[in-house]
Amino acid sequence: MPRTAPAATTSAPTRRHLLLAGAFGVASLAALGTLAPARADDAVWTEEFLTRAETREGFLVDAMDEWQVENAKFIIAVIKGHGLDEQAATITLATAIVESWLRNYEPAVDLDSGGLFQQRPSMGWGTYDEVRHKKRAVDAFLGLGDHSQAPGLTQLSPDYHQWGPGAAAQAVQISAHPERYAEQMPAAKTLWDRYAADVAPYTD
Template identity: 45%
Template sequence: MALLAEAGPPVPPSVTGSAPRRPMMRVLKYVVAIASVCAVATVGVVVGLNRLTGAGPVTERCTAVLDGSDWYLSPAQADNAALVAGTSLARGLPARAATIGLATALQESKLINIEHGDRDSVGLFQQRPSQGWGTVDEILDPVYSTNAFYDVLVKVEGYEDMAVTDAAQTVQRSAYPDAYARHEMRSRAWASALTGNSPESLSCELAPVADADQLAPDAARDVVVGRLGRDLGLAPATGAADPNRQDPASATVTVDAAPLTPDDPERGAWAAGQWAVATAKATQAIEVHVGGRVWLRDEAAWTAAETQLDPGEVRITVDVAE
């Protein structure tokens, strides 16, 4: 426009006034409106793609909801979170201990059992052999390292009433004492779900179990039974095929979770049930039944069940080879 003005006669004031700007403003409004529609459509496509389809979700993830907020972990992180929180329950510790344990592991290793770290630190909690935490092999065993963390935490007087970051720092003696605080809300959400205090608040979006990964029924049930004992200290009530299911490509493990919370068997059931969802990637669980609700892997959600289970009872159904 500058070149045209220089080449021609002066433009009258009426031409340089506000009138010519109206079409341009309309164009800008249309551009903004179109951009907004495209942005909404893009978000919708992304959300839609991440929901389960015939091929499974684009991104596998697990979610714990607390106070209306969603807190995500990868399936691998969720699996380790299930161990950390489950161990606190098996030891009879309060949910606060699970929150502290999860916040510590999130800060130290992002809840991944890594074989490296600062100086000689390894494992979920980045514990150092040189500081008396155990051998490298011991610390890399997540069961050992989790119990080692709680062994020290329970000796901290009044840890239940301490700020999460202060309790974690007392155990860890980190060079970054305030870093644990950033993980408190995520840890609270996951601890609340995995200790049964927030029923129906944990779900995972997972791909279907691949045919090549399916195990024979007995072997598949053994995986679930082994993890129940390792993480929660529970033995199955039964390990046979569920007589209520007609699908030969699945088998069900029934467990009495009431011992986790003797005064509140329903909470124990939700703790074990949501533990089963968090570990579903590893155990190949496709259904988890608690009370009158059932988590379905295909739907990545809790829905109404056809039957009502007794308080404390949990049924975990796994995908198996035919």
């Protein structure tokens, strides 16, 4: 899929807020505060967070916006909730970086693909809404989602610890550019090291 140049980090209001303000026309910038990740003080992952439409502007591991950070943390939380380890997390994170720059991509611009992993309903990954629901998308990628008929990581490469970097991700994604997953493994490892210790397992 085509990629645009990574977005620069800006002060408030953020570039994302300005883009959204343009998209919604007369909506005031003050109202855009409600578009921050819908996560309560007690760290509950809400349904709004799991399904909210987002834009995709770019990815730099040290210039991530609030959505990218929260999506990385959420992936780690789901991985831990399934009792899986760092290797599973880095494979999953690297895949989401490649496919969506850690944004829950809403428009179907590449055939019918969408969501964090650009999963396609026509290929058995779930419905239009399910591939854009973050928990279901992560579960499907892992091969642990009852809603998905497509095989995932734990089904295609249960011995993924023995696989080369990126190979396990490619087994699931069947990408035309398999080398891209290995390229993002260092960034994925950085995200795990940065956030894993402070993220509780998510099992809902």
